[in-house]
Amino acid sequence: QKEVEQNSGPLSVPEGAIASLNCTYSDRVSQSFFWYRQYSGKSPELIMSIYSNGDKEDGRFTAQLNKASQYVSLLIRDSQPSDSATYLCAVKTSYDKVIFGPGTSLSVIP
């Protein structure tokens, strides 16, 4: 089992819709979870971090964490074409070790 898994893409949504990205992880002791956005040819950019069970909202982005289910998600409301990118889920599995999932490619269709 891979340490961090994400829903397979590519994911296509129409402009203005909600995009839902999912991530599961295998290490039960993980405490820190991150979502990164990566445009083609660019480096990853941090969107959200979440550490406690529940929801965390930042603008159009909402991260959800369920440690019991070992599940993290990212919702993007009112999706825009500029949101088209690869979204990487990252998990801190032990002190100083941050592991990335395979990524989900999102296309927002105008």
Added chain:
Amino acid sequence: DTEVTQTPKHLVMGMTNKKSLKCEQHMGHRAMYWYKQKAKKPPELMFVYSYEKLSINESVPSRFSPECPNSSLLNLHLHALQPEDSALYLCASSQVEAGGAGELFFGEGSRLTVL
């Protein structure tokens, strides 16, 4: 503007060359990282330095040699690389908190081509 700066942005080298990638951060972070990223793959952890000491080496071949001269600088020395080492090399930094590493902040990367 990124506060993690990597040089060079592009590097082409032969298999017998010796070169170095450099990374500098001005965020006051005490943990620094090297990741390797191949096309359409996620970043893959190579090395972690915490308080200028190597804390994690993910079984990286010895042809890659990291160095952390001080808390702001991180180098990756390259020698006798193989064509399959061609990739985007990403440097990142983070705070070191009570619970361990915090959020990673990445530089723009150094794109390496080995001929």
